[in-house]
Amino acid sequence: MELKRPKTQTQITILSFTCFSLFILTVGLDDQVLALLPPQTTKASGGERYVQMRAGAAFKIAVFADLHFGENAWTDWGPVQDVNSVKVMNTVLDNETTTDFVVYLGDVITANNIPIANASLYWDQAISPTKSRNIPWATANSTYSGEEACSFRGTQRIELMKHDIEHDVLSYSSNGPKDLWPSISNYVLQVSSSDDPKSPVVYLYFLDSGGGSYPEVISNAQAEWFQKKSEEINPNASVPELIFWHIPSQAYRNVAPRFGIHQPCVGLINKESVASQEAELGIMNLLVKRPSVKAVFVGHNHGLDWCCPYKKLWLCYARHTGYGGYGSWPRGARIIEITQQPFSIKSWIRMEDGVVHSRVTLSP
Incomplete structure (x- = not known):
């Protein structure tokens, strides 16, 4: 069974802004919702949490994107897709045996499509391959990982983030600044020597x-937060930076390959058009001006897995990992490998059948 996106982009835009306006009015009247956000945990000297590289080893990140757990949960088809998604993650982690960290890059669950309020049950299933191997992880909340419409009465995104942070010591997720509401997962992690x-x-x-x-x-508030935070912890832009979010920026449309994938781009599938964010509000201008920013990683488009250069950085897709959601292309995951001496950032795609393709060096 192949699921299609349920609405056109125009319909989603109208619904989003209508619900957004109503939601802001509600938050302005009741701060109890914000109380759901747990306090941040800070460990690094600059106030940021850190994960430490192993001595003499590269630091390897597996990126799992668009898992869509809980899709059509009331059918025979839905639960089978979740089982298959777990198999993909297990296969990737079995092949990439030295994985140090996992990034869940949005659309972890399809909460709007789950007929129970406790969507955290699906969240726990989604992180189980990582947790069972004692690998730490972080999440980039976005899109269907929460309520799809104003009438949704299931588990809200803020509650899922709270569950992830409070119930798993391996989670490095964070809620981020409360003044960026309703955006709930804006934070930075330090990979330490x-x-x-x-x-x-x-x-x-x-x-x-x-x-x-x-x-x-x-x-623009998120862009301002990034500018302030990056200048605070990396004032000389001397430390390389990698950026993760779910929905591609409009810059992805500017570099999207035409009629196949050709150098300098790398990738294997280019089967749909870029479904980008609704507007550019400053973040890309900031990123291209910082020489320390090496790459941006996104998901959202299940039929794209390319990396293309954009000015002085790279714009990369992950690979559709989950069996939930639309599309029947083979599943896999993007791998990112960071080496300290000599410094380099490399990436490739690991497929569910074990095949590796699309190797690229993102930083010398």
């Missing part, structure tokens, strides 16, 4: 690109 946890090798930024009942944008 194996010799010194205070010495950053790479910064990983996570931003909430909206979706569902919220506008599909990275707002």
